[in-house]
Amino acid sequence: MNKLDLQQIWRFVTYGENGFPASEAQKTVRNHTVFAAIITLAYFISVFLLKFFMRNREPLKLDRALQVWNLIISIFSIVASFKLWFPSFEFIRRDGFMVGFQCKSLSKMSTSQEYWFYLLVLSKAVEFIDTFFIVLRKKPLIFLHWYHHMATFMFCVYQYPLPSSQFRAGGIINVAVHAVMYPYYFARSLHLRVPGIVAKLVTSLQLVQFLSFLIGSIYHYYVYYFLDVYPCDSSIIQVHTSTFLNSSYFLLFANFFFKSYIVKGGKNKYKSE
Numbered sequence: 001m002n003k004l005d006l007q008q009i010w011r012f013v014t015y016g017e018n019g020f021p022a023s024e025a026q027k028t029v030r031n032h033t034v035f036a037a038i039i040t041l042a043y044f045i046s047v048f049l050l051k052f053f054m055r056n057r058e059p060l061k062l063d064r065a066l067q068v069w070n071l072i073i074s075i076f077s078i079v080a081s082f083k084l085w086f087p088s089f090e091f092i093r094r095d096g097f098m099v100g101f102q103c104k105s106l107s108k109m110s111t112s113q114e115y116w117f118y119l120l121v122l123s124k125a126v127e128f129i130d131t132f133f134i135v136l137r138k139k140p141l142i143f144l145h146w147y148h149h150m151a152t153f154m155f156c157v158y159q160y161p162l163p164s165s166q167f168r169a170g171g172i173i174n175v176a177v178h179a180v181m182y183p184y185y186f187a188r189s190l191h192l193r194v195p196g197i198v199a200k201l202v203t204s205l206q207l208v209q210f211l212s213f214l215i216g217s218i219y220h221y222y223v224y225y226f227l228d229v230y231p232c233d234s235s236i237i238q239v240h241t242s243t244f245l246n247s248s249y250f251l252l253f254a255n256f257f258f259k260s261y262i263v264k265g266g267k268n269k270y271k272s273e
């Protein structure tokens with residue numbers, strides 16, 4: 001097992017966009033796969049230990065901390081969206097949405113994009129913080145929430161060191177969705193009167209996102225199984241992993257949508273505001 005080298009991980013964070021050494025960063029992430037699994041397991045255990053510890057205690061207020069957290073992660077998601085999306089339009093314009101974005105071109109990102117993509121991968125561990133707010137504030141902790149955080153981080157650690165335009169396209173779409181979701185959470189944490197329709201729109205956006213990932217998978221399967229040449233840079237095992245994960249997310253979010261907004265006219269918290 002390789003040694004944990006936080007200094008090395010941090011060195012890439014402070015490197016900046018210019019000449020970002022993407023292959024070194026990818027190697028470092030690959031060398032830390034076991035540590036990533038340990039962090040994910042530690043997250044799982046500490047979340048449920050903390051939940052148990054809080055069972056007879058008053059919920060913590062944490063309003064200001066939650067606002068600051070949501071503001072930071074909103075700014076990160078918005079800036080990363082711009083940094084990652086604008087150069088990607090060139091791939092799409094040149095080679096089309098499927099080939100240019102999903103199948104093979106996106107692996108050849110600029111060094112600036114590579115830098116932001118590295119931050120995006122690390123942010124999936126930082127986003128574990130969301131759950132600690134839920135537990136300490138004694139809000140309902142649903143399976144979808146912790147499963148999604150754990151699986152997404154491990155999926156990123158597995159895919160990032162490998163060439164995969166499909167994975168990179170997924171990350172870029174996801175950060176754009178987070179650029180809407182976190183400002184929504186920020187507004188909620190400020191106790192602003194957010195109309196119920198906004199929550200529905202955010203959940204719909206998440207569902208469209210998972211659907212777009214699944215359409216990407218179908219395209220890969222079609223090319224792999226029915227055409228003579230397979231030009232995409234994701235191995236079929238990578239595509240299978242992506243299909244499994246995104247199908248599970250799609251089903252869980254569809255269930256969330258159904259229970260929150262449709263059954264008995266939807267939950268009150270989304271109606272009253």
Ligand SMILES: CC(C)(COP(=O)(O)OP(=O)(O)OC[C@H]1O[C@@H](n2cnc3c(N)ncnc32)[C@H](O)[C@@H]1OP(=O)(O)O)[C@@H](O)C(=O)NCCC(=O)NCCSC(=O)CC(=O)O
Nearest residue numbers: 070130133134145148177181185186188189199202203206
């Ligand atoms: C509309 C949603 C974005 C959020 O649904 P929720 O039911 O969580 O929304 P809500 O408005 O009722 O807010 C719930 C409570 O959480 C508080 N809250 C504020 N900021 C938060 C944060 N960063 N993390 C967790 N909770 C937070 C709110 O103030 C509110 O508290 P109070 O009740 O005190 O006002 C939905 O689409 C969704 O994603 N639901 C799944 C739940 C979830 O955990 N989602 C985030 C990770 S999934 C993800 O990130 C998917 C992806 O990658 O696209």
